[in-house]
Each structure stands twice: as C-alpha cells, then as structure tokens.
Amino acid sequence: MTLAARHLTCKRDHRLVLDNVSFTIGDGVLACLLGPNGAGKTTLLRAVLGLEKVEGKVLLNGEDLSVLSPRETARRIAYVPQTHSVAFAYTVEDMVAMGRLSHARFGLLAGQGDQEAVAEALHLMNIAHLAGRAYAQLSGGEQQAVLIARALAQGGRTLLLDEPASALDFGQQKRLWTRLRELVGAGYTILCTTHDPLKARQIFDEALLMRRGRLTDIGSASDVLTDGKIEALYAS
Numbered sequence: 757m758t759l760a761a762r763h764l765t766c767k768r769d770h771r772l773v774l775d776n777v778s779f780t781i782g783d784g785v786l787a788c789l790l791g792p793n794g795a796g797k798t799t800l801l802r803a804v805l806g807l808e809k810v811e812g813k814v815l816l817n818g819e820d821l822s823v824l825s826p827r828e829t830a831r832r833i834a835y836v837p838q839t840h841s842v843a844f845a846y847t848v849e850d851m852v853a854m855g856r857l858s859h860a861r862f863g864l865l866a867g868q869g870d871q872e873a874v875a876e877a878l879h880l881m882n883i884a885h886l887a888g889r890a891y892a893q894l895s896g897g898e899q900q901a902v903l904i905a906r907a908l909a910q911g912g913r914t915l916l917l918d919e920p921a922s923a924l925d926f927g928q929q930k931r932l933w934t935r936l937r938e939l940v941g942a943g944y945t946i947l948c949t950t951h952d953p954l955k956a957r958q959i960f961d962e963a964l965l966m967r968r969g970r971l972t973d974i975g976s977a978s979d980v981l982t983d984g985k986i987e988a989l990y991a992s
C-alpha cells in the first residue's frame with residue numbers, strides 16, 4: 757500500500773502544529789519519523805488516521821481516506837498509540853480481539869478467522885502466555901506488545917506506530933524490528949516514530965524529519981540520518 761499525505765495542515769489554539777506536510781511512503785517500505793518533543797509527530801500520525809481536524813488529503817494507493825467510514829479506514833490502517841489505558845479488566849486476549857472490531861458483522865466477533873488472527877498476533881508478539889492476564893495489570897512493555905498485537909490482528913496492510921519500542925526490553929525490541937521487517941517484506945507499509953536516530957539508521961529504509969510542524973527532510977535513512985542532519989534536527 758502506498759501511503760501519501762498531501763498538504764496536511766492542522767491548527768491548535770491558532771497555532772500551526774502541522775504546516776503543509778506532504779510525503780509518500782511506498783509499498784513494502786519501513787519508514788521512521790523523527791523530531792524533537794512537540795514537533796508534531798503524534799499529530800501527524802493521528803491526522804493520517806483521520807483523528808485530527810486537518811486541511812489536506814491522505815491517500816492510500818491513491819484512494820482518498822476522507823471518503824471512507826472509520827470502519828473501512830480501520831481495515832486498511834492500524835495504529836499503535838504510545839500508551840493506552842483501559843477502565844475495565846479486559847484480558848490480553850480481549851484487547852487483541854478488539855483489533856478485529858472493524859471485521860465484526862452485526863456486532864458479533866469470534867468467527868474462526870477472528871480467533872485465528874488473534875492467536876497469530878499473540879504468537880507473533882511472543883505474548884501468547886499472557887492471553888488470560890488482565891491488560892491493566894501488565895508492565896508498560898507488556899502492554900506495548902499487546903497494543904502492537906492488536907494492530908497486527910486488525911489485518912490492515914498499513915501500520916502507524918508511535919514509539920513502539922520505548923518500553924520494550926532488548927529481546928522484545930529485537931523481535932519487534934524483525935517482525936516489522938518481515939511485514940514490509942510481505943508488502944506492508946509502516947511508519948513508525950522513534951527518538952533513537954542511531955538505531956533508526958540501522959533499522960529503517962526511509963526517514964522523515966520533522967521540526968515545528970514541518971517536514972524538513974525525507975529520503976533514504978542513510979541519506980537523511982547523517983550525524984549533521986541529526987545534530988541540526990535536535991538543536992535548540
């Protein structure tokens with residue numbers, strides 16, 4: 757799936773938090789989005805998902821997402837937020853099954869396809885042993901792995917992840933990067949924010965740099981994540 761943003765502009769309290777942002781990420785590409793705190797990275801991911809009021813367009817394989825229902829969008833793009841708290845004592849399995857809601861018919865889930873997708877996502881994230889545990893009682897890293905499993909269970913071929921590795925231990929991080937690489941190999945398109953440019957240089961195909969609501973650079977990770985550009989990006 758080719759993901760394209762065209763002239764996305766978003767204002768909050770009369771302040772531009774996205775300023776005419778355009779990019780294209782091709783099929784089977786693992787891309788990262790970097791920038792200082794408050795640069796607008798989360799806002800950009802949310803804007804792509806249609807969760808922010810913005811000017812501009814988001815196109816998936818040329819299809820304008822604004823004409824799709826939230827359910828149709830959810831079948832195409834999955835989002836992994838930085839954190840997500842829940843009020844009820846949902847199990848891990850329940851949480852991952854929520855990724856299947858856009859596939860529910862007449863409000864009913866748990867068809868065989870749904871069960872398989874949930875089991876597969878738990879397995880892929882190496883958390884099948886947590887299936888019966890209460891999500892709210894897991895560690896931050898375990899919760900993060902559950903949210904990623906939920907996104908995988910959703911079945912869309914485009915993934916947006918907001919700092920997915922920030923609470924994961926070394927082993928889980930390694931598994932996550934391997935998994936994302938396998939997914940792009942299978943044709944997924946992935947955009948992932950990170951605060952670790954040095955790691956990003958090793959892992960990602962392409963990089964987008966963002967500062968004060970603007971994309972300042974986009975290209976192959978090796979061209980964009982140079983020492984000089986990283987220095988400039990984070991300079992105060």
Ligand SMILES: Nc1ncnc2c1ncn2[C@@H]1O[C@H](COP(=O)(O)OP(=O)(O)OP(=O)(O)O)[C@@H](O)[C@H]1O
Nearest residue numbers: 768769773791792793794795796797798799800949
């Ligand atoms: N709900 C909100 N209401 C008003 N302003 C907001 C809101 N959420 C974020 N902002 C502002 O929008 C700007 C962009 O925030 P955003 O969370 O997108 O940045 P970010 O690059 O993801 O930051 P971080 O790296 O710290 O997660 C910031 O100036 C932030 O203060």
